[in-house]
Amino acid sequence: MPELGVQDHAAEPDDLRHLPVSALARVGPKLVERLERLGIRTVQDVLFHLPLRYQDRTRLTPLAEIRVGLETWVEGEIRDAAISYGRRRSLKVWIGDALGAGLLLRFFYFSPQQAAQFQSGERVRCYGEVRQGPQSLEMVHPEYRILSHTDTDAPLAAALTPIYPSTEGLQQTSWRSLTDQALALMARTAPTELLPPEILTALGLPTLTEALRVLHRPPLGTPLQDVTEGRHPACVRLAFEELVAHQVSLRRMRLEQRRIRAPVLAGDGRLRQQLRASLPFTLTASQERVVAEIAADLAQARPMQRLLQGDVGAGKTIVAALAALQALESGCQAALMAPTELLAEQHQRNLSGWLGALGLEPVWLAGRHKGREREERLTAIASGAARMIVGTHALLQDTVAFQDLGLVMIDEQHRFGVHQRLKLREKGGGVNGAPHQLIMTATPIPRSLAMTLYADLDLSVIDGLPPGRTPILTRAVPDTRRDEVIERVRQACLAGRQAYWVCTLIEESEMLECQAAEDTAQQLSACLTGLRVGLVHGRLKSQERDAVMAEFASGALDLLVATTVIEVGVDVPNASLMIIENPERLGLAQLHQLRGRVGRGVVESHCILLYHAPLSTIARERLGIIRDSTSGFEIAERDLAIRGAGEVLGTRQTGSVQFRIADPLRDQSLIAQAQRAADRLLVAYPELVMPLIERWLATRERYGGV
Template identity: 60%
Template structure:
């Protein structure tokens, strides 16, 4: 079969029906889908680095002879292997190991390792490196860079790379259709599609790694413009569909709103009042509100959302508030209960971790209309959740949900009215500031409101960038802060998409900190913890029972601990500026001076240095977003992406903003026929045009 868009993934050797279901979580169902599942980054395994030449924070291949392998009992049992080559000696440390693994590392054995060198108590160490015994069967070093792909549970990098080689072999025989007429592409991007795919899966040794990391290679830009075009075309379809929808008009209940405002210990800022007026005008209309509410960390978006909710509740309707994580949903529940329950308004709670009996009770309250406001996670759009009269949907951090989920929640509020099919109004909140030019393109079907004023009294956060070579100084800084009665975060960032790898990195860091920081209460939170375990750790941190919280980026939004005044972010150069700004916003929430330490790996690229400098100079999220756009930093393509989300695979809206005018020009060109438009949407959005990112 020539057309790889129609060749099922089960046509590849080693993919049965069960594994095909696992790959389905990555939106891979055909061989073409697999080819468009692009690497997040690359590892250079093409050469061996002498141990003496290792740089802390960088991944490398080393080879050497095992001099010793001992089980050491410190704060935690670990296997310590000493490896020596002609230039020097290094320690390999394993916290998870078996007797068989220990026996592999016999004295005199020759070992090849791959991992990241870190400074340890006895010089440089590699934590949990990949290892193989060097012998006659050892594979030669590859002559191309090694791709690192987004993963989901049940798929390893090795297995995915093996499948990709089969797919590339099929690509050699043709089968990926050029959908864009060459004359529509800018001259610099007339790069054959098959060549671009081949290059990005197997870049040759010696390639400019910085250019690839920053998404500037012509092969990347060729695919980025096609992906942005597919999203733009699908947005046009969404907009056409929305034009025919009606919604219930929601008028103000002045007495209820006066009662609410009179109980607040502060007044609304001018920006909050302006945005509330914009939302009120939308809600009074017969057309569904589709409004994006932007506001920096701490600008008071939730309060604006509560006032919008009162408009619906005041007319006897229901409101749903959806958040991407249980931590953030719980934060909203506490806020809304505190504000609305004194007004006699019933707040329900729905997440995946509720016990069966409690869940049944909440579902009944939602279905009967007894629950006037429902706060929850993605559990809100499960089939068994039936609303009595849903008129307003409020979604926080919408970019973390697939738009498919957002539309499913909207469908739950659909009802038949005099004007035909009625659908609820939508208010979408984000603390990730989006430059205006970008918002016009990326959120073209939404109206936009901005809270551009912070409430008085917020403490500025002092941000410093420190090299990982001064790691011990930073640990001492944590010790001092805790001794003064403060709490701290230590955030571990890892590019790999696998939650198990992220959890392992955080666990390794927590163990390392526990060995150095004596007498400190350290807790760990990551994406693999069960929701109730995560909640328990966060509650202990909030209650002051934990001094140092070691976490992955799961704490990016929704965590409010006023006594936490110090934030350490490891490898900040791996995250987008917006995400770093979000993480930094977890401190500075009390009345005490707060600090954020960006603990970067060396050497730092020029672009990385400029981005960290921007974060140090600016506290305003919109200034940071504009700077990110100016630098065209790697953004989300090198940041953490939630596994399984529908989103961009190679394009980055901030980095590739300069392509958007060309995308709009191509979309309007008569030379792009209807069949090509449909095929583009299908290629990039898995035949779900209405689920484009809005």
């Protein structure tokens, strides 16, 4: 076999970035294809494919000390072995030690030859997870070996055993073989250090080679908890480099954007003054501050890139309307894109009410528009006859062309991938340059996360609610008191108020959830005789749904039974009571969004969380948070701590930022240092920028087209 197990290959291993995985021993075309699924093409990629967790196979645990959940080696003498023919055939092997402690080994899949191996009096060594069985502690399908009289002191592993994220057809033994070879090559040719020594030394971090060696093969004595929780210096070293790579990428994107021309949208203020004069309310101080920040950006010749955060009901849409009018005053088109038709309709209604009075009726484009109707709308957009356009993903289609798109506004942007945001921007690349972008979200993003994920954007926050909004009082009630809750709904409606009843199901099935809502509506109609009950869910045709919502908004319905479809898009000031069934099945951000459908009038509003007992510890904690806090930003911080960044922001979807090593919450203390390091690299070490981005971001979406 060639030295180090590496096959003869034209590429010398002087740069592991360019040495293909096919250069490793026993890596043929099929294995190359499987590795490709995980974005692994080179030996460096293998080194940066780090373990998910570790098994401690370095020691034996006495049978008397084992406990449920422990993964360990145990050793004992076989006391008995028998095949059980209960509901499911199984091989049961009882082992014990001289102190009388014992353990059951259970095998559901076994051959006669395997069963014959377990002879009373023989010693056996097994590795597995200890579980609580019907009668005793047990291991199900453990790894095992029958010990001969000569190997009773058979050696254990010398290091923690890594468990790698994998794909179909790739076993852990294959991963250990691949990483053994990659580590041997790394010992001969170290990966390029892309962080200057001055930065690493100041932070007291190990070299890249040291960090990778420790994480792939943690030596004896390595604190397993420090490694698995990301506190070990080796973990910190890689997390820091990854954070620097993201910051460099986003800062580079920002610099590129500043070189792009954009239309100067100063406007004469005429349309904005007319809109303000027609409003039945005045803007809050925080709304005015944000409007001024956006207006100043739009008047520049470089594209605005601004993220607008505002809690549920904070009044982002009127801010967007004023920004759109500034674009229209300057002779350009403005477009607002929302992730769902329901939310797009809500924006269309609000904007029609405000802008229609000024003779600027917005044009709406969604997937439902077909045939002649669609062609007419596309023509109006392309010719410039349509100045304000509202739409869904349909705006991204190649058939949609704008005449002079000057401002792009994207609502609930985390539901779109980065590439979708960029595609809409590219539709404005006319003679005036790229359009300005205003990105809005009602999902409050903790500042620590915003600094990490959106370093390419300026941040504006509407940090107050419009006057007249009343705090929402929230209570958690077990569903054994359902009758009391129904009576409360009756009393509220008889007093002239309206209520929501939200149904959720744990199954990922819209059909089942809609069926549950239909059943609930029938039950409540039977209990609440004399009250008018409506039903809304995602499988209703849009015209039917619109009609029901219009009835509820007009006061023709007392109670609206719905699925989580009403999370956005319904604004009924007279609704003062919300019931959410099975709230333990929803995330904190979604619960907060749903709760925001009430509290929009001057009457005190209530939200009842009708949960099903018993609650898990985490569910109890989450319901306590939503009960005790009305601040979306505080809730977001707590949700982030419980569920992590990926779950809070939905970053599993294509194009969103994901981290391999770093955790924006755990590594908050590193973020400011990573930002300073990124600035230093861009100024003093520009040659390191692209290799760093390629190392950490090459397999992701390209950010900002850079």
